[in-house]
Amino acid sequence: AGITSHAHPRPHQALAFVTHSLAWGSFRAISSSITLASASSVGDLPTALNEGGKGGTCRSFSGVPLHSDSNSNNMVDPSKGSDAAVSSWRQRITLLTQKEAQAIDEELMGTPGFTVDQLMELAGLSVASAIHDFLAQPTRSASILILCGPGNNGGDGLVAARHLYHFGYRPVVVYPKRPARPLFTNLVKQCEDLGIHVGGDMPEDIEANFDCVVDALFGFGTAGPLRAPFGEMMQVLSKLTTPIVSVDIPSGWDVEAGDLYGTGFTPDALVSLTAPKKCAALFRGRHYLGGRFVPPGLQHQYGLDALPAYPGTCQCVEIEGWDEEGGDEGDKDRDGRGREDPKDRESTSRGRPSASPASALTPASTPEFVVVWITAPDAKEASALAERLVESDLAACVNIVPRVDSVYKWEGKVERNGEVLLMAKTRASLVPELSAFVTKHHSYDVPETIAAGIVGGGPEYLKWVRESTREPADGRDTG
Ligand SMILES: NC(=O)C1=CN([C@@H]2O[C@H](COP(=O)(O)OP(=O)(O)OC[C@H]3O[C@@H](n4cnc5c(N)ncnc54)[C@H](OP(=O)(O)O)[C@@H]3O)[C@@H](O)[C@H]2O)[C@@H](O)CC1
Ligand SMILES: [K+]
Incomplete structure (x- = not known):
């Protein structure tokens, strides 16, 4: 894949291949409450995960x-x-x-x-x-x-x-x-x-x-x-x-x-x-x-x-x-x-964990928001990438964790590298664009972008995430 300037192409490459299915798959797995109005937006789910919604099941x-x-x-x-x-x-x-x-x-x-x-x-x-x-x-x-x-x-x-x-x-x-x-x-x-x-x-x-x-x-x-x-x-x-x-x-x-x-x-x-x-x-x-x-x-x-x-x-x-x-x-x-x-x-009413107080949590019955993890080789690149993501309204907020140790196998040997981790809060519908944007501006040819669905959060905060991000370019929005 001609990956430049980085020591461990394989793990990132492998992850990038699964980014879509992980992201969309996890939405279905964490949330079985997709409204009919938004059902078309999950049409590209992997078959095994999506089949539950078809053919008469609930x-x-x-x-x-x-x-x-x-x-x-x-x-x-x-x-x-x-x-x-x-x-x-x-x-x-x-x-x-x-x-x-x-x-x-x-x-x-x-x-x-x-x-x-x-x-x-x-x-x-x-x-x-x-x-x-x-x-x-x-x-x-x-x-x-x-x-x-x-x-x-x-x-x-x-x-x-x-x-x-x-x-x-x-x-x-x-x-x-x-x-x-x-x-x-x-x-x-x-x-x-x-x-x-x-x-x-x-x-x-x-x-x-x-x-x-x-x-x-x-x-x-x-x-x-x-x-x-x-x-x-x-x-x-x-x-x-x-x-x-x-x-x-x-x-x-x-x-x-x-x-x-x-x-x-x-x-x-x-x-x-x-x-x-x-x-x-x-x-x-x-x-x-x-x-x-x-x-x-x-x-x-x-x-x-x-x-x-x-x-x-x-x-x-x-x-x-x-x-x-x-x-x-x-x-x-x-x-x-x-x-x-x-x-x-x-x-x-004895309040199992599922009974969240509405004041503290907005149950995300549809996965409207995600956290996207992105790794970068150093603080400078991480900081520039974070600013670009926020400037272009692809993320409402990006947290930068200055040092994470990544352990992976490369050519049969266990390797370890220091990296910087970015955690971007954004709309689920923006994941494909964000992923492409990161790939374009990243020094790795195949950077890691993994999205995890947000199942709840402060209503005002989530509202702010929505307001601080843009509609996806093709107009599709799972929210
Ligand atoms: N239209 C619908 O919505 C449909 C509903 N349907 C279903 O049917 C259900 C209602 O069924 P059901 O009438 O048979 O009552 P249900 O509670 O299953 O059991 C009664 C049995 O329990 C016994 N029993 C009673 N108290 C007791 C006690 N304290 N301690 C011990 N035993 C006690 C009582 O015995 P008995 O007191 O008469 O000697 C009797 O044998 C309904 O909830 C729904 O699930 C569908 O199948 C079809 C369409
Ligand atoms: K029962």
Whole structure:
């Protein structure tokens, strides 16, 4: 490659080749919440990372409410996708009481004539899709422990186990109390035919052996504190650090009042089916909506018109911003019924790391900003490059670390060089231009430029980064 004036061309050359895939790949990996409006901008993702967004799997979406009177087929108008909707979801969405959730279930099986098998199949598929999105695992080889309860919530778990197997994951099911009805015995048989282990006891050392736990123990049919053996299972769950996804209701919680019996259980993600129940107001974490089977008439009848629309062929949709605090109105339903005292909410919501205070962090649901690392041979060149980047509005700010030691292998030998590190804060959309600019002005023929996505930061600071940088030359902007 005819690299001049520098001792170690190879590592930089190799890095430069992967710069694009690293940069764009990491955006998808860190952020599964690309809005539909910006989806076209990730069209050049490596296939393995991008495939999750295509073909009916779930994508996070901060989208538009679905109005049942729009004779909509639930398809989204991308031009209407707006982040403005995000913070007000909790405010706008009607949260169902236990009675309402049960009534909708009955109505679905009444006039539209759905069978429970049909609904459960779609519910379980939604759950599996949401778990795939939640895990954001490009390899999809994660082990998933699925805990199934004695009712239909447990049935959703069994269906999800089957779909997760077909998605390429490794599910294991724990199903301590199995109803003798054919619906459930068939679901178990379908799992076992695929080689999915369906046992009765909690496995040992869950944290070491599983990447994710699915809580499909109890849904909207729960009443009172959980009886054995489920109370004990919840104690185990409450202490796990493994990410937990709850189906429809965090098990052990009261459908309306939340963690009424003090289980201390706080799942990391919740997949509400049909519509969130009242207890969802007390949940903080990633919140998905699934169960794409409610006809517009029923939706309207139960005041569910403000639910987000399912994008494209997705079986679930993420209701973004659910874990944001400061929703003064957020825990009310639209009719103002059954409001909680915010103090109660404070004591019940246990705040996992995902629940960042909005005042300190702006969760970057799309990777609008990045830090680009650039190495330079000496302080003089680093300083000149930093100034050029800022002058040309390709970076808002560049920090210069005066000395880093770079260790690499060159012609079979381990080498070590002192270098200067630049850390440029900029828009993700400017990475290709910044990279080309650095290459043009750098003394290495193939300098290192590696971008890492920023997942949060002070709102004012990030605003300043946006204002201090320019639009990309071709007008494309992932922000
Ligand atoms: N339209 C939709 O949205 C759809 C929803 N679907 C799904 O169905 C779920 C609701 O299902 P569900 O009605 O079967 O209730 P669920 O909570 O799973 O279990 C009830 C079981 O638990 C038991 N039990 C109760 N309390 C207990 C306690 N304290 N301690 C111990 N056990 C207790 C109770 O026993 P029982 O008290 O009656 O003896 C009964 O056996 C819903 O959340 C969603 O996931 C989809 O499948 C289809 C479409
Ligand atoms: K559950």
